[in-house]
């Protein structure tokens with residue numbers, strides 16, 4: 385898929401870009417010739433990234449911490465001055481439990497990373513995107529941002545919140561040439577998906593394989609998606625080929641009909 389049109393030399397920040405979907409996005413931008421800066425909270429994943437892609441700049445930063453985000457953008461401003469794309473990818477799963485068992489601390493933590501993190505990074509990125517004459521913001525949501533997700537109240541609330549941010553920022557920032565979209569992945573094959581299915585299968589008292597088949601039976605295409613599928617979509621939206629796309633919530637999920 386040639387979705388790197390016009391990305392050569394573009395300056396891109398990928399949050400949570402050292403592992404999982406974020407890493408696939410980072411690799412795809414690098415392959416398209418973009419200059420990439422990754423921030424992540426996990427120093428082990430960052431060390432592995434440094435070995436794999438030494439040209440990628442990196443910072444240890446928690447997107448939910450205002451001071452750390454400010455320091456991250458101060459570094460970006462001094463190196464690059466301007467920014468062409470922000471990928472708000474960092475996110476956590478939050479608690480898997482019934483609403484009556486959900487702890488306030490877990491609720492706050494999930495919203496802090498998944499929603500406040502998008503706000504803090506976008507707030508600092510906008511002046512740099514404007515200085516570049518426009519650009520692209522991609523917010524990583526989830527199928528849980530368009531339908532209910534039992535036992536995942538905090539996660540689903542945070543991802544529905546992203547729909548509001550995306551719609552609002554697209555209107556606010558469109559006149560400045562900044563496009564804002566969100567991607568809604570479905571079941572993404574990988575370590576995190578397996579971990580979450582194991583927790584949920586235990587909550588339901590069923591085998592993980594049974595839960596997998598139950599979930600896949602609700603995907604029209606009967607398949608999980610890959611991190612590469614998500615990265616392809618992010619690149620397309622940020623490229624010149626996506627220049628007319630803004631304010632959209634784009635599902636990449638094989639048509640997930642229902643979450644269980």
Ligand code: NAD
Nearest residue numbers: 400403404405424425426446447473474475526569572576
């Ligand atoms: P992951 O756990 O594999 O990777 C997330 C990365 O973000 C890690 O490198 C982690 O260290 C980093 N991170 C976590 N908290 C951070 C913080 N506070 N500040 C900075 N970095 C932080 O997860 P993933 O599956 O790759 O998920 C990436 C995004 O995609 C998330 O927003 C997630 O909600 C979304 N998503 C994932 C799936 C899926 O099935 N995996 C489905 C839908 C949506």
